[in-house]
Amino acid sequence: MPNNQFKKGELYSFVTGKASTAIARRLQKKFNNAGLNLTIEQWSVLYHLWKQEGMSQQELCNATFRDKPSITRLVDNLERLDLVKRVASENDRRINLIYLTRQAQKLQEQSMILAEETLNEALETVPVDKIEVCKEVLQHVYDNLK
Amino acid sequence: MPNNQFKKGELYSFVTGKASTAIARRLQKKFNNAGLNLTIEQWSVLYHLWKQEGMSQQELCNATFRDKPSITRLVDNLERLDLVKRVASENDRRINLIYLTRQAQKLQEQSMILAEETLNEALETVPVDKIEVCKEVLQHVYDNLK
DNA sequence: TTTGATTAGTTGCACAAACAACTATATGCC
DNA sequence: GGCATATAGTTGTTTGTGCAACTAATCAAA
Numbered sequence: 001m002p003n004n005q006f007k008k009g010e011l012y013s014f015v016t017g018k019a020s021t022a023i024a025r026r027l028q029k030k031f032n033n034a035g036l037n038l039t040i041e042q043w044s045v046l047y048h049l050w051k052q053e054g055m056s057q058q059e060l061c062n063a064t065f066r067d068k069p070s071i072t073r074l075v076d077n078l079e080r081l082d083l084v085k086r087v088a089s090e091n092d093r094r095i096n097l098i099y100l101t102r103q104a105q106k107l108q109e110q111s112m113i114l115a116e117e118t119l120n121e122a123l124e125t126v127p128v129d130k131i132e133v134c135k136e137v138l139q140h141v142y143d144n145l146k
Numbered sequence: 147m148p149n150n151q152f153k154k155g156e157l158y159s160f161v162t163g164k165a166s167t168a169i170a171r172r173l174q175k176k177f178n179n180a181g182l183n184l185t186i187e188q189w190s191v192l193y194h195l196w197k198q199e200g201m202s203q204q205e206l207c208n209a210t211f212r213d214k215p216s217i218t219r220l221v222d223n224l225e226r227l228d229l230v231k232r233v234a235s236e237n238d239r240r241i242n243l244i245y246l247t248r249q250a251q252k253l254q255e256q257s258m259i260l261a262e263e264t265l266n267e268a269l270e271t272v273p274v275d276k277i278e279v280c281k282e283v284l285q286h287v288y289d290n291l292k
Numbered sequence: 293t294t295t296g297a298t299t300a301g302t303t304g305c306a307c308a309a310a311c312a313a314c315t316a317t318a319t320g321c322c
Numbered sequence: 323g324g325c326a327t328a329t330a331g332t333t334g335t336t337t338g339t340g341c342a343a344c345t346a347a348t349c350a351a352a
Contacts, residue, residue, distance in 0.1 A: 011261055011262065011265055012190070012193055013281075013284065013285070013288075014166065014169060014265060014268075014281075014284075015166070015169055015170060015173060015186065015190070015261060015264070015265070016166070016170070016186075016190055016210070016211070017163045017165075017166025017167065017169075017170070018211060018284070018288050019163075019166075019284040019285075019287040019288045020160065020161070020162070020163025020165075020166055021163065021211065022211075022287065022288050022291040022292060023160060023161055023163075023287065023291065024161055024162070024163070025291075025340090026291050027161060028340085039307065039308080040161065040162075041307080041308060041309095042307095044158070044161070044162055047158060056330080056331095057330070057331065058329080058330060058331080064162075065162075065164060065167065065168075066308095066309075066310095067309075067310065067311080068330075068331060068332085069309080069310075069311080069312095069331090069332075069333080069334095070308070070309055070310080071331090072331065072332055072333085073307085073308070073309090073332095074307095074308080076332095077306095077307075077308090092317075092318070092329095092330085093316085093317060093318085093330095094316065094317045094318070094329065094330040094331070095317095095329095095330060095331085096330080096331070115157055115161060116157065118161070119157055119160060119161070121290060121291065122160075122287045122290055122291055123287065123290070124290050125286070125290075126283055126286050126287070126290075130279050130282065130283050131283060133276050133279040133280060133283075134279060134280045134283035134284065135159075135160075136276065137272055137276050137277060137279075137280035138159065138160075138164070138165040138280065139159070139165075140269075140271070140272050141165040141168065141169065141268045141269065141272070142159075142164050142165045142168050144267060144268055144269070144270050144271070144272075145168040145169065145171075145172050145267065145268055146168060171310090174310085185337065185338080187337080187338060187339095188337095202300080202301095203300070203301065204299080204300060204301080212338095212339080212340095213339075213340060213341080214300075214301060214302080215301090215302075215303080215304095215339080215340075215341085216338070216339055216340080217301090218301065218302055218303085219302095219337085219338070219339090220337095220338080222302095223337075223338090238299095238300085238347075238348070239300095239346085239347060239348090240299065240300040240301070240346065240347045240348070241299095241300060241301085241347095242300080242301070
């Protein structure tokens with residue numbers, strides 16, 4: 001028997017991602033309260049563009065672990081909110097490079113502060129060494145399945 | 147500074163629940179390959195009914211961390227698949243008690259095997275003591291935010 | 293016992309995810 | 323060059339989520 005350490009009730013939490021769902025909801029509420037008209041999913045796309053602008057949609061797929069249709073629609077919505085712009089690549093006209101608007105650049109600091117705030121609330125009174133182990137395990141899980 | 151152990155890249159994984167998303171996708175694929183016409187979300191509702199039949203929709207909300215409209219629609223779809231039945235409570239006619247059909251009872255064993263299989267794949271080569279710590283941390287996070 | 297508040301569930305809407313099928317462009321091989 | 327194949331992105335469909343507004347039933351207090 002392999003790593004079968006999961007009683008039934010624990011199995012459930014792992015599959016459904018109770019903790020990460022709770023984190024995302026908390027962050028979404030913070031966005032709403034701050035008047036940021038932005039979903040967590042939209043934020044997760046901007047997150048990567050803030051690190052590196054001009055990514056292609058395919059690169060955003062890889063970065064965000066979403067499929068192409070999901071990114072198409074997220075970019076649609078971000079464009080409608082005037083936060084990003086699609087720019088056709090010069091070299092390869094199949095490719096859209098995604099650029100941030102002024103408005104999106106202004107959102108970075110505020111939203112990142114709220115995200116860190118959320119994580120601090122989530123991890124309050126959790127010992128630092130345990131957090132380290134937890135991060136390791138989650139990365140390991142991801143690597144096992146990807 | 148509180149538990150601010152998160153470099154930016156790690157923050158992202160925690161908020162987006164990379165690991166649990168990967169687990170859910172893997173399980174969904176196993177369902178599909180096995181010919182189980184069932185979403186993970188539907189499974190998560192059945193999961194609780196297998197433990198205790200005749201729960202109200204509100205109780206299912208609490209058990210699955212979903213809001214009332216989500217449960218309404220999940221029960222709608224489960225009813226359409228002929229897996230559950232709504233039965234009005236005798237005592238309180240506002241309440242729907244949810245009962246499993248024969249067909250749903252038959253799904254329990256097979257789907258639970260696939261779920262455990264998925265977790266074993268996810269946790270392959272992860273040391274048991276680290277898994278314990280990880281579970282603790284995730285529960286702690288959930289308690290901090292709920 | 294009637295009225296006001298609470299609770300259980302439903303419906304409408306906007307957004308997102310997964311899959312399949314599609315278009316358009318690029319590449320590689322003959 | 324021309325055709326097969328691969329790649330980037332889009333569209334349609336079904337399902338799920340979160341919020342707000344709603345209905346119906348119950349409860350509680352005057």
